[in-house]
Amino acid sequence: MAIELENVGIAVRDLEATIAFFTDLGLTVVGRDAVSGEWADTAVGLDGNHADIALLRTPDGHGHLELFEYIHPEAIESEPTRPNEIGMHRVAFSVDDIDEALETAARHGCYPLRGVATYEDVYKLTYVRGPSGIIVMLAEALKKN
Numbered sequence: 001m002a003i004e005l006e007n008v009g010i011a012v013r014d015l016e017a018t019i020a021f022f023t024d025l026g027l028t029v030v031g032r033d034a035v036s037g038e039w040a041d042t043a044v045g046l047d048g049n050h051a052d053i054a055l056l057r058t059p060d061g062h063g064h065l066e067l068f069e070y071i072h073p074e075a076i077e078s079e080p081t082r083p084n085e086i087g088m089h090r091v092a093f094s095v096d097d098i099d100e101a102l103e104t105a106a107r108h109g110c111y112p113l114r115g116v117a118t119y120e121d122v123y124k125l126t127y128v129r130g131p132s133g134i135i136v137m138l139a140e141a142l143k144k145n
Contacts, residue, residue: 006064007055007064007065007066008063008064008065008066008091009065009066009067009068010065010066010067010068010088010091010132010134011051011068011069011070011075011132012067012068012069012131012132012134013069013075013077013131013132014069014131014132015052015053015054015067015068015069017108017131018067018130018131018132018134019054019056019067020108021105021108021110021130021131022056022065022067023056024104024107024108025093025095025101025104025105026058026059026095027056027057027058027059027065028056028057028059029054029055029056030055030056030057030064031054031055032052032053032054032055033052033053034050034051034052034053034071035049035050035051035053035068036048036049036050036051036071036072046073047073048072048073049072049073050070050071050072051068051069051070051071052068052069052071053066053067053068053069054066054067054068055067058093065091079133080129080133080135081133081135083113083127083135089135090127090134090135090136090137091134091135091136091137092136092137092138092139093136093137093138093139094139094140094141095138095139095140096140096144097140098116098124098125098126098138098139098140101138101140102116102126102128102138105128105130105136105138108130108131110128110129110130110131110136111128111129112126112127112128112129113126113127113128113129113135114126114127118142121142121143122141122142122143123139123140123141123142124139124140124142125137125138125139125140126138
């Protein structure tokens with residue numbers, strides 16, 4: 001059986017703000033839609049499912065994020081996840097300049113959970129609390145090819 005990762009889906013509180021954050025980091029919006037109807041109810045498992053969605057692609061063309069803002073049923077606010085909680089953990093991106101990526105994140109009010117660390121002599125990396133509490137890992141390779 002062949003299998004490929006299609007995308008990572010993330011429910012967000014403010015679709016436009018989240019799109020702005022990820023596009024400033026370098027992703028590109030490749031599609032937008034509103035989804036609802038019986039097929040959406042069946043696929044997602046929610047009666048009356050209605051959401052505005054955006055599909056974003058990473059610059060390398062391989063990674064995709066599907067962001068969705070629920071119209072109905074009403075989105076449920078929850079505490080942002082912590083790195084050690086079971087479930088969806090984080091979205092990770094390689095960046096060529098972590099300082100520039102952090103400046104971009106800061107313009108959106110998004111900052112590291114603690115700071116920037118160096119993993120051996122391989123990566124500088126950090127976890128940023130992004131829009132809607134999403135944990136976003138940013139990693140810069142120290143040894144560039």
